[in-house]
Amino acid sequence: MKNFQSIAKVQNLLLQQKTISCVTIVQQYLDTIKAHNPTINAYLEVFETEALQTAQTIDAKIANGEQLGSLAGVVVGIKDNIVYKNHKASASSKILTNYISIYSATVVERMLEQDAIIIGRLNCDEFAMGGSNENSAMGNVLNPLDITRVPGGSSGGSAAAVAANMCLVALGTDTGGSIRQPAAFCGIVGLKPTYGLVSRYGAIAYASSFDQIGPLAHTVEDCARVLQVIAGADAFDATLAKTQVPNYTKDLTLNTKKNIAVLRTSIEHPALDPEVKTAIVNKLQDLANAGHTINYVDFPNIDYLVPTYYVLTTAEASSNLSRYDGVHFGYRSPNATDLQTTYIKSRSEGFGTEVKRRIMLGTFVLSAGYYDAYYAKAQRVRRVLKNEIDAILATNDFILMPTTPSTAFTFGAKKDPIAMYLEDIYTVLANLVGLPAIAIPCGVHTNTMPMSIQLMSKAFAEAELLSFTHQISTINNN
Amino acid sequence: MNITTKTVDEIAFLARLEFNNQEKESIVNDMNKMLNFVNKLNEVNTDGVAPLIYMTNAHDVLRPDVAVATLTQKEALLNAPKKDSDYFKAPKVIG
Numbered sequence: 001m002k003n004f005q006s007i008a009k010v011q012n013l014l015l016q017q018k019t020i021s022c023v024t025i026v027q028q029y030l031d032t033i034k035a036h037n038p039t040i041n042a043y044l045e046v047f048e049t050e051a052l053q054t055a056q057t058i059d060a061k062i063a064n065g066e067q068l069g070s071l072a073g074v075v076v077g078i079k080d081n082i083v084y085k086n087h088k089a090s091a092s093s094k095i096l097t098n099y100i101s102i103y104s105a106t107v108v109e110r111m112l113e114q115d116a117i118i119i120g121r122l123n124c125d126e127f128a129m130g131g132s133n134e135n136s137a138m139g140n141v142l143n144p145l146d147i148t149r150v151p152g153g154s155s156g157g158s159a160a161a162v163a164a165n166m167c168l169v170a171l172g173t174d175t176g177g178s179i180r181q182p183a184a185f186c187g188i189v190g191l192k193p194t195y196g197l198v199s200r201y202g203a204i205a206y207a208s209s210f211d212q213i214g215p216l217a218h219t220v221e222d223c224a225r226v227l228q229v230i231a232g233a234d235a236f237d238a239t240l241a242k243t244q245v246p247n248y249t250k251d252l253t254l255n256t257k258k259n260i261a262v263l264r265t266s267i268e269h270p271a272l273d274p275e276v277k278t279a280i281v282n283k284l285q286d287l288a289n290a291g292h293t294i295n296y297v298d299f300p301n302i303d304y305l306v307p308t309y310y311v312l313t314t315a316e317a318s319s320n321l322s323r324y325d326g327v328h329f330g331y332r333s334p335n336a337t338d339l340q341t342t343y344i345k346s347r348s349e350g351f352g353t354e355v356k357r358r359i360m361l362g363t364f365v366l367s368a369g370y371y372d373a374y375y376a377k378a379q380r381v382r383r384v385l386k387n388e389i390d391a392i393l394a395t396n397d398f399i400l401m402p403t404t405p406s407t408a409f410t411f412g413a414k415k416d417p418i419a420m421y422l423e424d425i426y427t428v429l430a431n432l433v434g435l436p437a438i439a440i441p442c443g444v445h446t447n448t449m450p451m452s453i454q455l456m457s458k459a460f461a462e463a464e465l466l467s468f469t470h471q472i473s474t475i476n477n478n
Numbered sequence: 479m480n481i482t483t484k485t486v487d488e489i490a491f492l493a494r495l496e497f498n499n500q501e502k503e504s505i506v507n508d509m510n511k512m513l514n515f516v517n518k519l520n521e522v523n524t525d526g527v528a529p530l531i532y533m534t535n536a537h538d539v540l541r542p543d544v545a546v547a548t549l550t551q552k553e554a555l556l557n558a559p560k561k562d563s564d565y566f567k568a569p570k571v572i573g
Contacts, residue, residue: 238539329557343494363493379529
């Protein structure tokens, strides 16, 4: 597999040395996709002709000495729940199999404006609900590092495509870890931005107070470059902060000493693999040796994270997914006889098991008589959690945690839904409190799979978070 | 709270979903497990804590009151499973 490694390296070859054309770059990715996608199943569709045409346009711009965008020559895959005008977007669901988007997500528009090349759409768990990509109606994605193992989810196709060099960077969405957990399982970097930094316009909604779009890439620096393009106010998403987007790449090498909090309960948790724990402890020692301050803090509420997450996200999902009615767009059951059965049969035949399970729980917790006991209770717990985390981050720059309790597991290993949900124990926190978090590789387990650490910062402190993780990743590589 | 097949029937109707008997058995089982799991939240003292509803501090986000055509009728109808030239077609509502 040809690995261009980073945006800077591709652009150096394309724009400075001029030793490779954009068409050749795209062709190499297409060749890799043809060789590996039949096994990995990361791409649901490859926009071959169109990607080559875009590449020709970029080559012509280079030949004419025209100004190029910051993502010129960057081959991108997009998760199948991010819409692109005149292209299919199915959220890996039978109910949207033939849906053709009539508009583009803001992030897609912004990437294209900067001369990125969108090469295809990437498999995921249906409606982004899952942590192993086993819930896709379009088949499993296999982990390119070991095809007997899951790539993680829900952005499993995005992580696998980057790891297998079938694109340079990918876009995913993260509602409870769906960018960071697959990045961890595939040995790459994944960033979930602060809630309100990146427009959700054109992201097929799962849980609207949790969802964020973000990048998956080989390096922290590439995540910074993509975030620079996709972040910032948008008239189509009223939840976005109006603040100026800082320059994320300018201060990447800024080396200042940081205060890093470690939640005792996170590294003492019984679910944590002992080798992953050792890797974290060693990393903390390295950071202390490098002059950073490590503060161990109490966080007794760790076991309430996943239950809070599941009450709130299933409630929001049950509401968001009510739009699939078999009338306006999407699958309509041929077995329906009237309006009521059109709704019921189209939805029951169109949605997969996990999606229906979550709609059912969400409908229940919102129903009369249970709303206060479950939904409002979880919203109150969410505030308790946010206050506690805000207090920790008032005196610390970052919170460092494992990204996942273990490395990528094998297919079928988590048959019980609760066991699968507990895989999210370290990732749901950032979404519950709306803060940015990044997963970066942290060594290799004796089972040969990559391990990963996660750092979370204050809201809108991505510049600091990226700069720090860029430095500690560079130490990793030396 | 214990979920029974009757609860599943009621919730399924609210969600406009249906399950065959075999699926129903597994959804009763799954929902009981999930509720048992989330019941843990009762251990957290939330007296006097207001629900956290909005994740940003943005208030009253308004746009200028100007009509903008973003979609044509043709585009809006593009993905309709059944339509004619002007309308979405739904099955008969009243027999």
